[in-house]
Amino acid sequence: MSTLRVDWTRCDGHGLCARLLPERIALDEWGFPIIAAGELDDGLVRAARRAAQACPALALRVDKS
Amino acid sequence: MTMTDVPRIATDHDRLPPVLAFGAPRILAGAAQDRRVDLAAHRTLHGALVPRSRGWLSSSLAQVRMKGRGGAAFPVSIKLDAMPNARSASVLVNGSESEPASWKDRVIMRQCPHLILDGALTIAQALRTKRITIAVHDAASARSLEQACRERSDASSVTISITGNAFVGGEIRAVINGLNGGRALPGGRRVLPTVDGIDHKATFASNVETFAQIGLLALLGATEYARVGSTNEPGTTLVTMVGDVPFPGVIEVPIGIPIASLLQSPPGDRRAVLIGGYHGTWVDHIDHLVVERDALRIAGAPLNAGVIARISADHCALVEVARVTSLLASESAGQCGPCFFGLPAIARGVQSMVEGAGSEPMSRMVRHLDTVSGRGACAHPDGSVQFVRSAMLTLDAELRQHTEHGTCGRIDGHVLPVVAAA
Incomplete structure (x- = not known):
């Protein structure tokens, strides 16, 4: 099973992740990601990895749990 | 998030408080x-x-x-x-x-x-x-x-x-x-x-x-x-007692002592007490609480670093909450966006509660508390949210007075220390 995690010290609120994975990521009023609770469905893991790779601050990652 | 400088608290005011033991x-x-x-x-x-x-x-x-x-x-x-x-x-x-x-x-x-x-x-x-x-x-x-x-x-x-x-x-x-x-x-x-x-x-x-x-x-x-203390947690521990308390200062207590006896509170006393300091929890019923880490955590009011404070009935507690929340906001290290932007928004929200702003700013602040919670690299945002959220629940009567009249009529006692950022 996989989980999305944010390194908050790195995140600059670019917001790309919410565009690439709207199923799981919304943005708060300051532009920082709000990750839906719980583990990723298998069908979303690839898209989640793509979102993590696209993060300009390398703040998003997909952890195997 | 990348930020430049870290705010500092000047803490080298050198007078120790009284030192006591139960x-x-x-x-x-x-x-x-x-x-x-x-x-x-x-x-x-x-x-x-x-x-x-x-x-x-x-x-x-x-x-x-x-x-x-x-x-x-x-x-x-x-x-x-x-x-x-x-x-x-x-x-x-x-x-x-x-x-x-x-x-x-x-x-x-x-x-x-x-x-x-x-x-x-x-x-x-x-x-x-x-x-x-x-x-x-x-x-x-x-x-x-x-x-x-x-x-x-x-x-x-x-x-x-x-x-x-x-x-x-x-x-x-x-x-x-x-x-x-x-x-x-x-x-x-x-x-x-x-x-x-x-x-x-x-x-x-x-x-x-x-x-x-x-x-x-x-x-x-x-x-x-283990000759003193409780079965679950033997020994003594040190607490710092602040405000309208019988013995302000640093006190060594046997673990398991009722908080009501530390505060000399009569049964049913509903005065608001802060347990666990500025990342802690406001409570208004303390009859069942004892100084023991597991028990306090289970009761939803963890002891944290051991600060216990009470505001006198003559003093406005809400204004204290607002001042401490401002301090917490200014002490965000600025590393994590939700904390850096969220805590100042919450602090402004508490200040508007003091001024009697009513339900709309209140619901915005509740939303901000939810937004900040669980989204940071350290315990600072969550601890700050716990402090404010429990204050809003525990001080609801005073909050209503502020909403209706813009004041509770009590004076600002400047009880909870907030050393200005240097």
Whole structure:
């Protein structure tokens, strides 16, 4: 099973992740990601990895749990 | 998030508060507001320090169920068991007491430094290392510890390190990052010091009071140590009592003592009490609460670093909450967006509650509390949210008065200390 995690010290609120994975990521009023609770469905893991790779601050990652 | 500078609290106001004990003092034996226990007095009170093996220490810590005194209340025996036996390992005493209302660690460092050294040396010997670092951010505590190291012959390998004093800078991972030459801020990944500590080697890190308690355990043995306190958590602990309390100051209490007896509260007393300091919890029924870490955590009001405060019925509590929330907002290290933007928004929300803003700003603030919760690298945002959220629930009657009249009619007593950012 996989989980999305944010390194908050790195995140600059670019917001790309919410565009690439709207199923799981919304943005708060300051532009920082709000990750839906719980583990990723298998069908979303690839898209989640793509979102993590696209993060300009390398703040998003997909952890195997 | 990348930010430039870290706000600092000026904490070197050098007057210690009164120092007291409920029952016989142990940690604070021989100490008073103006009396430091030097090595001769320390040995007269506690006897000689005998070396304790790692096995003895581990089983004794487990037997007395000792919990860390910095706030997280982690079982000390488990922390010890996680350490390798290695000369490269370090022992780190965290004396960077960074919460403005708390004084207990500085009281121990300034008045009873030898118990801390006894505890640190006991752990170091058990781990077969000589590397001991004490991180302090106030000059008076550093002087006392340096003097204590000079007074004895077994402390030549102890390093005393002056660290930054921002609120989150006292967090153990922030202290370690600072000692390793980085910025004194918590890291983004939660890595335990027992894995990656000083010089990126395994480090047994704990709070000043924890080391004093370990020293006491080594001196007394587990049976004698456990003669006071509760079954679930033997021993004593130090609390800092603030505001409208019978004994303001740093008090050593037997664990298990009812909070109502510390506060001399009659049964059914509904005055609001803050338990656990500025990352703590406001409660208005304390009859069932005792000073015991597990019990308070289960009751939803963890003891954290031991600050207990009460605002007098003549004073406005909401304005105190607003001022402390502003401090918490200004003490965001600025690393994590939700904390950096969210806490100031929450602080503005609390201030508008004081001014009687009504339901719309209230619901916005509740939304901000939800937004910030659980989204940061350290405990600062969650602790701050707990402080504000519990205040809004507990002070609801006063909140209504402010909403209806723009004031509760009580004066601002400036009870909870907030040292201005330097």
